[in-house]
Amino acid sequence: MNKPKLWTKDFISVSLSNFFLFLTFYILLVTLPTYALDELHSSASVAGLMTTVFLLSAIISRPLAGQWLERASNKKVLLSALIIFSAASLLYFIPKTVGGFLVIRLLHGVGFGMATTAVGTIVANIIPASRRGEGMGYFVMSTNMAMVLGPFVGLMAIQQWGPNTLFILSVIVAFGSLITGLIVKLNHSEQLDQPKAASAFSFKNLFETSAIPISIVGSFLAIVYSALLSFVSIYANEIHLASVSSLFFVVYAMVLLLSRPFTGKWLDLYGPNVISYPSILLFSIGMFVLSQSSGAVTFLISAGMIGLGWGTLFPTFQTIAIQDAEPRKRGLATATFLSIYDTGIALGSFVVGLLAAKIDYSSLYFMCSFYILIGAVLYYFLHTKKQASVPKLKKQEN
Numbered sequence: 001m002n003k004p005k006l007w008t009k010d011f012i013s014v015s016l017s018n019f020f021l022f023l024t025f026y027i028l029l030v031t032l033p034t035y036a037l038d039e040l041h042s043s044a045s046v047a048g049l050m051t052t053v054f055l056l057s058a059i060i061s062r063p064l065a066g067q068w069l070e071r072a073s074n075k076k077v078l079l080s081a082l083i084i085f086s087a088a089s090l091l092y093f094i095p096k097t098v099g100g101f102l103v104i105r106l107l108h109g110v111g112f113g114m115a116t117t118a119v120g121t122i123v124a125n126i127i128p129a130s131r132r133g134e135g136m137g138y139f140v141m142s143t144n145m146a147m148v149l150g151p152f153v154g155l156m157a158i159q160q161w162g163p164n165t166l167f168i169l170s171v172i173v174a175f176g177s178l179i180t181g182l183i184v185k186l187n188h189s190e191q192l193d194q195p196k197a198a199s200a201f202s203f204k205n206l207f208e209t210s211a212i213p214i215s216i217v218g219s220f221l222a223i224v225y226s227a228l229l230s231f232v233s234i235y236a237n238e239i240h241l242a243s244v245s246s247l248f249f250v251v252y253a254m255v256l257l258l259s260r261p262f263t264g265k266w267l268d269l270y271g272p273n274v275i276s277y278p279s280i281l282l283f284s285i286g287m288f289v290l291s292q293s294s295g296a297v298t299f300l301i302s303a304g305m306i307g308l309g310w311g312t313l314f315p316t317f318q319t320i321a322i323q324d325a326e327p328r329k330r331g332l333a334t335a336t337f338l339s340i341y342d343t344g345i346a347l348g349s350f351v352v353g354l355l356a357a358k359i360d361y362s363s364l365y366f367m368c369s370f371y372i373l374i375g376a377v378l379y380y381f382l383h384t385k386k387q388a389s390v391p392k393l394k395k396q397e398n
Contacts (some may be wrong), residue, residue, distance in 0.1 A: 026150020069331025085111030188197025219344030283309030
């Protein structure tokens with residue numbers, strides 16, 4: 001029996017567009033606060049707004065984009081979002097004050113929020129239903145690769161060649177996302193998602209209710225992930241492992257890459273519970289090992305375990321959010337999942353920052369390892385128990 005084809009031109013194109021989109025995001029994420037401190041002489045709290053404003057505008061724009069996806073073709077929403085995103089990247093050369101940069105970050109975040117919603121919806125329609133777990137896993141790898149490369153490329157650009165080179169690089173990468181987005185044809189998904197009359201605009205219609213439970217679980221665990229993104233390099237310095245800190249997310253991504261052919265297929269064959277519970281446990285153990293690390297070996301082993309754990313959970317949860325929604329609501333489901341997930345990241349950065357000021361990072365990560373296990377309980381009540389009481393009426397087909 002032949003499997004439906006996964007690696008189509010559209011799938012590759014939309015994955016590349018997503019890669020360039022997130023590469024731009026990560027290039028600027030790690031460099032703009034430094035730029036604000038060194039070049040614009042702002043305070044640390046104001047420099048932090050470079051990220052906060054961007055994420056808030058992305059979170060707010062996603063539900064609006066999700067509702068627009070119900071009314072318009074996916075390609076139209078994607079290209080509109082990528083044009084906004086690319087145009088905003090051209091504006092970083094202009095302002096000379098923090099206020100001017102924050103306005104651009106606001107606009108850039110709108111484009112980012114819309115574009116990530118659109119690409120997530122498009123890829124869900126392109127992937128054959130029988131291979132959705134596998135396909136979403138590979139698609140999310142494009143985000144993981146950007147997460148590894150972006151900080152490295154961004155820091156090298158601003159340290160070696162200065163801010164103008166940094167902004168030129170971000171423009172090139174952003175337009176790479178637009179160009180690869182233009183290549184997407186969407187023959188199949190366009191037939192499935194023709195523009196249609198949608199319900200009247202309301203706050204209620206900005207969210208897909210079926211996606212909310214699993215999104216809450218994702219957001220709950222994303223708080224721990226934000227602690228990694230924000231502080232793992234500082235923790236490495238604290239335990240005298242600065243020389244290997246840059247390898248943490250490299251190992252994280254390598255383990256993901258090696259495991260992806262198996263975990264995605266298992267999700268399609270056996271369902272999300274077989275994947276989710278072991279992944280939550282691995283995530284927890286990885287954080288515990290990280291909290292006890294005193295050498296490079298245990299530090300990098302923890303990176304691999306966290307990569308296999310959390311790196312598998314994220315695409316699994318996103319797949320659940322999409323599968324639980326009606327086909328025409330996939331855009332709204334994607335928007336709902338990513339908005340609630342990013343709220344967890346934003347909240348986590350703030351809350352974990354407060355905790356880090358009062359306790360050492362080893363204790364912080366030790367506490368996180370037990371916090372993650374509460375996520376397993378939350379997953380049981382918000383997904384496993386709920387799904388067991390709802391019979392499968394039909395399989396959604398592409």
